[in-house]
Amino acid sequence: MDVDNETSEKLASITSISNQRERITAYLSLLSAILSPSPTTSSDLITFGRHFTTSTSMATVVGRRVLGAYVTALCAGTTLPRTGTAALSLDEEGSSDVEKWDAIGKEAFNGTKGEEVRRDVVEGVLGQGGISGWCDEQITVLRHLHSHLLQLEEDWLGAAKALMQIPLEGTSRLISDEEKLAVYMKIVRLLLECGEWGQAQTYFSRASLLIHTTTDKETNLSFKLSQARLFDFSARFNEAAQRYHEVSFESAIDEEDRMQMLKAAVTTSILAPAGPQRSRILATLNRDDRVHTALHPSLSTMLRKMLLEYIVRPEEVKEFEEGLEEHQKAKVEGGGTVLERAVREHNVGACGKVYDNVSFEALGAILELDAEAAETTARRMIEQGRLRAWIDQPLHLLYFESRTTHDTDADAQGTAGGLGVVKEEKEIEPVSWTERWDDRIRATSIKVETIAETIQQRGLIPTVPVS
Template sequence: MSNEIAAQLSALFRSDTLDTVESSAQAANKYIMDKLNLENNQDANAQCQTLAAIVDACVDEQLPQTISTAVLGELITMMSQSASELSQEVRQKTLEHLLCKVQQRTSAFETAIIEARQALADILVADEKWEEAAQQLQGIRLEQSQRSYTNEQVFKLYITTVELFLKADRFDQAVKAQSRAAALLIHVKDVELVNRYRYVQARISDLSQKYIDAANTYYAIFQTDLKNAAKQTNALERAIKCAVLASAGPQKMRIMTALYREKLASSLSCFGFLEKMVLKRLIKPDELQQFSEQLEEHQQSLLADGKTTILEHAVREHNIFMLSSLYSNIKFENLGLMLGVDSEDAEQMCARMIAESRMKGRIDQVDGVVTFEGAREVKEMSAAIFLKSQVAAQPPPMHFRESIAAKWDERIVKLCTAVEDSVDLLIERQPVYTKMLFRSADV
């Protein structure tokens, strides 16, 4: 059958009327439609056989290259039309057969291969076969093509491939495809394409539990994608969640403070949790549970100990960070009661935060006490303010704002000292009651 088709095509394209690309395409289209004989309602198998025979005839080296290219190009165009009278199954099988047949002549049919893979990927996406679609796009090598493609065309192909691998939960393949796109990022000026890259970059950082990087990237998307309000809101919400899940420290506080200042943030359901972290307030178990329900499945995974979630770990570190600004020192036993963990876990968390320079302090393992350097600095500042107030000489003139800030610093120090003394006294005189109090606070 393929020999008969090859002869018919040769005769058709010898006509003097086919002197332009448009007329050749029209002739090829009419020929394919006539062979399919759609008016007689051929079944799917018959249509597949007819189209396969046309492909076989075009791939045969006896048929001139110009004819093969024109017919295959028109056939691929027909297969890529979702509104076509042909079923999705027929279009998919035809494209798969075409790609299989041209493997031995890739240089001759380079354009046809690229277009066929893209058309097949679109069909697979419509059927939600994300990984298979991504593999088809991954097989396209525009950078090695004989034709010239712009950096943005190549970049768009890579980004689409990454997006499909992420939908298929193929993280490892997504990372490889993303690294190829990263090399071209500097040459891309299209803001929409750059934001698509940033989104997959943030998604990969999120899945890798690099939450600071993810939060910063989502925040960058929020600041640049100004045309789409829904995408802006989504990016800001994701940035907040990733910032909350990040390990406690100065970097986390910086990004959370920036997010907290955004007007849109106050309208989000996760804002209350963010506010407590920014204002260094103790987070209770019920608040933790409410926030965890808003997280995605991969963000609720357990740590290496098999019992602590990422959020629970982040909240405990936050509570330690918050307590370090209130207490000069605290026993690990009491710290564990406040955090809902035993004293050994409390000590390990403090040691890790100090070792990673996320918190200033020193540990006395003999007495089971951690001393927070930040609190000591506040006391030293308080002592300096007190000594300065005792000096009889007239103090040097201060700017109005500086004088107000100094007064507030003094009042804050006095308040923190009073609270600390009260808690220490309560622990010393009523240890049983204090233990019950801390337990009730965790419920």
Template sequence: MEGRLEQAAALGQKDKGPAFISLINEIISRSDQSTVARDIPTLVGFVVNQESVGLVVGRQVLSELVRIVGDGTISDPEVRKRVVQETIETTQPKIVSYEEQVSNLRFQLADIYENEEEWSDAARVLMGIQLDSNQRSLPDGEKMRVYVRIVRLLLEEEDSVQAESYFNRAQLLVHSTTDKETLLQFKLCQARISDYSRKFLEAASRYHELSFVADIDEEERRHMLMAAVTAAVLAPAGPNRSRVLASLYRDERTTELPTYNILSKMFLDHILRPAEIKEFEGTLKPHQLAKIAISSNDRVATSTNDEEIDTPSDPPISTRTAPATVLDRAVMEHNLLASSKIYHNISFRGLGALLDLTPGAAENMARKMIEQGRLRGTIDQVDKLIWFEGNHEEDDAQGKAGGLGEVEEAEDTGAPFTKRWDAQIRITAANVESIVQHLTERGLVRVPVQA
């Protein structure tokens, strides 16, 4: 092999390139493919490192090798992978001179790894491509395509932290492309990163939006719709989640999903039972079952009201001091809101039995939701009661989650006209009574004295 390479290098400058390329074709066409992965890197090393060959010839030879490998001339996939890997390693020290050729080889190697579902290896190969350099600069649209591909591969490996870093780079270039496929992949990555970051409301909205895009395969759209339902169920309970749940509940396609039962129960403010939660838990991904830690402040708060005297009629006290997972927290907050639709008040102990928490932990959860505006009510720590505010019948008619009062976006939700008419009469009568009382206090109206 060395002798053939020396002969080719001794030829005139115009003949060197064709001679080396002819030798590449000869090596690849051998019946014994096991020698290809050995001899091609040897040839590349000779062409790249021998000064007698020259930079122009070296680029010509490497460009032709990239084309030949890309055309699938090497039939054995394992041999093809080794050829690309070793060619990149051999050329890497001379990356400044052969940047374009090495970048193309990296794209090919990433394709190979992706076909083998080696997501992290594929992402790492793409990260090694110099997208901004003095020798070669890619258009912004092409850079964004590479960044989005890296994000997608990292998310397949569930490396959401590094994926978010590359997503932020892609976000800066989103205006630079009009390619539909790239933009759709970008939006999908955006939804998935929100999902991994536990921004479930945002993720649900983005998944639901993508589920309507006709350019996406029907099975993929169904998968995104199911992801939207899952994210909505895991989102923090409150009026914002209620709006997302309403949008999904009204989507006729959700009735065919295995998660429709829990979606309907959450939308209708029904209390969820352990068997239903267990069934839904089986559909979740690992990051959606992540453990959540309890802070030291919450630990103190949960133990404040747990010393109570048992009576035979009292429900048993749970030993759990906080939700263990994201799903636990979502279900407990939902059941707390659902109980506000059923009861005017509830004891700490009774709420703890409903949520499977200690009384102090149940009070702490209610307190947080009231502070955050996701639940309307008051806490009586003397009598150990939580009072829920608002007219429950009206709240149900108007679709106001957790009795949160006037939620402007949810005013007109198709409530029966008779109920709305009755509500207007009550409001008008109350206003008239207030005016009459005000006039009477000023002595402008005399109340007749009955005999």
């Protein structure tokens, strides 16, 4: 007769005991016998655990007491934090035996194969289905233990999936919003660790509905950091930079980790689409002394170039790209990586600081694109309100509409020969090209009329008598 069948027979014989106290004692004696000496295989412990978790006729008092001791022994000797939904509530007698079963469990899983047997037992109990509803609390602790063991092996996705199996809604057990939030945030962190940001976003959305229920600093900090990373993964780099920079000031984080957050803030601000929002973030980061003293010089140099709208050279782009994470090197629509698009758009704006107008062929040479692609890039920026410029398509020219310096001569100010017709600066709105063309024709006609009236008033053109 094999040991597994022997254990099953012993469990069956104990079930026939009518007195509950005697039955509890018999179950606990059998559990102690299986754990001492250290088990070399998991089969007996799996059989014992499944006897309770799959039973639909188990007396609740007996089941909770014995399964509580079983779970306590399995968790013994691990670094699993026994808080929140990972904490096991025991009756008065069970609580008095916690130290005893903790000691037995430590001894049982202390051998060379101890951790392997522990994991096999947990997976064997949880992995075969058919679990009864009366033991939700004990099963929840086992799922936390399973996730913890997988994390030690750096199986982040497996650890997250173990926590996903925990029933937080519609169970007989009352779970507080704060405990639900803690589980959701653990899942989010694990999914982000393995790059599954799509699933992470789902659980983060659930957590965001509960974040107001907690005052725990660690949970709030974890929420902010997860939000920053999700923005980063989803290429919302402006928002990511703001969140990373906020987190970099948190004194609860180690200095080294704060510098990592600051580095991430600078990196994502550089990857953000060119425009007013990014300029504000760049200016904020540039005022942070830590950027220039604690980070690599190449990062602060790139930051200043982006802020001051200097043209960025290919060799500088290559050096910066070496420090990017894999998802930040993703290809984007229109060709190139996220960084290449960000630098191209930045260089288009930087050209406006140097030139009044530029041909698309020359702009393409600066951006390392053909003329058509350069025009597409500029047109997209204008449509999105991120570039003050207009396009002369017949001449294939891009005209920039704003300057950083205000010259005093008439030509630079956009006046017509000192006649007082001043060029008006208007915000560029994302309207259709036809409407914009009509507006320009209308504005030009008004200027021509104004110039003609001024000439007549000043008598600059002598009147020729008609003969």
